[in-house]
Amino acid sequence: MRCLLLSALLFVTLPAAAKTIVVSTADAQCSSPADCTHGLRFARGDWLLVCSNTGDCTAVGYHAGITGQTERLPVSVLIRRKAGATSPATTLVTVDPPVRENLLLNGQPLQTGALLSLLRADPPRPIVYQHGDKQWTLSTRGAAEVLAKMDAYQGRSGTPGALLNPGNAAYQGTAVSKPVITARLPAWPSRTSESESLRTLLRGPVAASGLAPNGCQRLDHGNHPGQEVPLFTLYPLDKDTVLAETACDYGNAKRLFALVSRDLTRLIGFVPVPNTAFARYHSNGAIEAHQPDGNFGECYQQSIYIWDGNRFVLSRLSTSGLCGKGSMSYVWGALPLFETDVQLDLPPQPGY
Numbered sequence: 001m002r003c004l005l006l007s008a009l010l011f012v013t014l015p016a017a018a019k020t021i022v023v024s025t026a027d028a029q030c031s032s033p034a035d036c037t038h039g040l041r042f043a044r045g046d047w048l049l050v051c052s053n054t055g056d057c058t059a060v061g062y063h064a065g066i067t068g069q070t071e072r073l074p075v076s077v078l079i080r081r082k083a084g085a086t087s088p089a090t091t092l093v094t095v096d097p098p099v100r101e102n103l104l105l106n107g108q109p110l111q112t113g114a115l116l117s118l119l120r121a122d123p124p125r126p127i128v129y130q131h132g133d134k135q136w137t138l139s140t141r142g143a144a145e146v147l148a149k150m151d152a153y154q155g156r157s158g159t160p161g162a163l164l165n166p167g168n169a170a171y172q173g174t175a176v177s178k179p180v181i182t183a184r185l186p187a188w189p190s191r192t193s194e195s196e197s198l199r200t201l202l203r204g205p206v207a208a209s210g211l212a213p214n215g216c217q218r219l220d221h222g223n224h225p226g227q228e229v230p231l232f233t234l235y236p237l238d239k240d241t242v243l244a245e246t247a248c249d250y251g252n253a254k255r256l257f258a259l260v261s262r263d264l265t266r267l268i269g270f271v272p273v274p275n276t277a278f279a280r281y282h283s284n285g286a287i288e289a290h291q292p293d294g295n296f297g298e299c300y301q302q303s304i305y306i307w308d309g310n311r312f313v314l315s316r317l318s319t320s321g322l323c324g325k326g327s328m329s330y331v332w333g334a335l336p337l338f339e340t341d342v343q344l345d346l347p348p349q350p351g352y
Contacts, residue, residue: 031152031153032152032153032155032173033051033052033053033054033055033083033153033174033176034176036051036053036153037053037338038053038314038317038337038338039051039052039053039317039336039337039338040057040149040153040337041319041337042146042149043142043322044141044142044145044146045139045141045142045143045145046061046062046063046064046065046139046141046142046143046322047059047060047061047062047139047141047142047143047145047146047322048060048061048146048321048322049146049149049150049153050319050335050336050337051150051153051154051337052336052337052338052339053176053178053179053337053338053339054083054175054176054177054178054339055082055083055084055153055154055173055174055175055176056080056081056082056083056336057080057081057083057150057153057154058078058079058080058081058332058335059078059079059080059146059147059150060076060077060078060079060321060322060332060335061076061077061079061138061139061140061142061143061146062074062075062076062077062138062139062321062322062325062328063075063076063136063137063138063139063325063328064137064139064141066324066325072136072137073095073096073097073134073135073136073137074095074096074136074325074326074327074328075093075094075095075096075129075136075137075138075328076093076094076321076325076328076331076332077091077092077093077115077138078091078092078093078332079091079115079116079147079150079163080092081150081154081163082175083154083173083174083175083176084173084175085161085171085173086161089112089116089163090112091112091115092332093110093129094328094331095129095131095136096327096328097134099131099134102131103129103130103131104129104130104131105118105127105128105129105130106118106126106127106128106130107130115127116163118140119140119143119144119147119163119164120163120164120165124140124143125140127140144164147163147164148164148165150163151163151164151165153173154173155171155172155173155174156171156172156173157169157172159171159172177341178339178340178341179340179341180340180341180343181306181308181313181315181340181341181342181343182308182309182343182344182345183284183285183286183306183307183308183315183342183343183344183345184237184238184285184307184308184309184345185284185285185344185345186235186236186237186238186283186285186307188235188236190233190234190235190236191233191234192230192232192233192234193230193231193232193233193234193244193264194223194230194231194232195231195232195264196222197264197265198232198244198260198264199219199222199231199232201260201264201265201266201267202219202244202246202258202260202267203216203219203220205267205270206219206256206258206270209270210274211256211270211272211273211274211275212248212256212274212275213274213276214248214275214276215248216246216248216256216275217248217249217250218231218246218247218248218249218250219246219248231246232244232245232246233245233246233281234264235281236262237259237285237307238309239262240261240262241259241260241261241262241268242259242260242261242262242264243257243258243259243271243281243307244257244258244259244260244264245257245281246258248275249275254275254276254277254278254279255273255275255279255280255281256270256273256275257270257271257273257279257281257287257312258270258271259271259311259312269311271287271305271312273287273289273303273305274291276291277289277290277291277292277303278290278291278292285306285307286304286305286306286307286315287304287305287312288302288303288304289302289303289304289305290302291303293323298320298323298324298325298326298327298329298330299319299320299321299322299323299329299330300319300320300330301317301318301319301320302316302317302318302319302334303316303317303318304316304317306340306342309345314338314340315340315342316336316338316339316340317336317337317338318334318335318336318337318338319334319335319337320332320333320334320335321335
């Protein structure tokens with residue numbers, strides 16, 4: 001496919017000796033960057049709005065219906081606008097089968113203004129992209145609600161620059177700077193372990209945490225005889241704290257992460273990544289997790305946690321597109337909900 005340019009709240013409850021970690025995810029009920037600590041995800045009909053904590057927003061529209069259950073050719077439109085009174089809206093469109101050039105919108109050359117005029121129309125007008133004998137029809141179901149929500153989130157409702165209902169109101173929005181996180185890069189090498197005492201230490205708290213809704217077979221039963229993958233991989237983070245990684249299933253695809261004392265006798269807390277997500281630890285001190293969604297995992301939420309010397313903090317949260325749209329569900333990549341400015345701090349550290 002080719003793009004054409006036109007212009008949960010998760011509580012991890014632990015025993016009294018361990019910390020409780022809380023992570024907020026995107027909220028469809030909040031109305032501004034000040035209210036939406038970790039962004040806004042708002043879906044209506046065949047449209048989706050994703051706004052970040054900085055005030056930047058992206059609206060995405062699709063063909064009607066579920067891919068595979070409709071005869072309509074797949075199409076998706078992206079409308080992106082940064083925070084700020086003078087920030088313009090830019091649009092992209094992608095179709096399948098792909099078209100490299102000369103794609104028309106209702107018989108005319110592609111223009112952002114033309115698309116927005118069609119989306120504002122009341123009653124709605126058909127929006128059809130054309131190339132040769134092929135036609136891709138963009139659904140307008142939910143478009144008005146999404147554009148109105150985008151204007152409200154960015155403080156543009158009723159202003160001359162509003163996408164949906166321009167007027168003479170004053171701009172009320174503001175751009176928000178990204179929070180700054182200082183990342184501490186672990187300097188010690190990892191090691192593996194088959195520690196039965198660590199397995200015993202984690203088994204009960206993992207079950208109580210809710211992070212393993214389908215159970216954690218390897219903590220419950222240990223490794224199978226001849227299992228090549230170690231039960232734990234241990235990453236020393238500092239002189240007192242170790243990150244213990246384990247795969248709950250024997251396929252080793254989905255992982256859990258616990259913070260434990262260096263001698264592996266005390267549980268400090270869990271990194272709030274459920275083992276329903278595909279997660280991995282990187283040597284730069286980051287844990288990246290992909291939580292699939294949809295019937296075929298065609299859409300997802302991505303989160304990245306950074307070690308700041310005391311705990312793993314959320315540094316990025318993003319989502320893909322609307323589920324049920326086949327390849328169009330992820331065609332725009334990761335749409336940011338929460339962004340930070342990560343700065344690296346690498347002080348001299350002794351060997352482990």
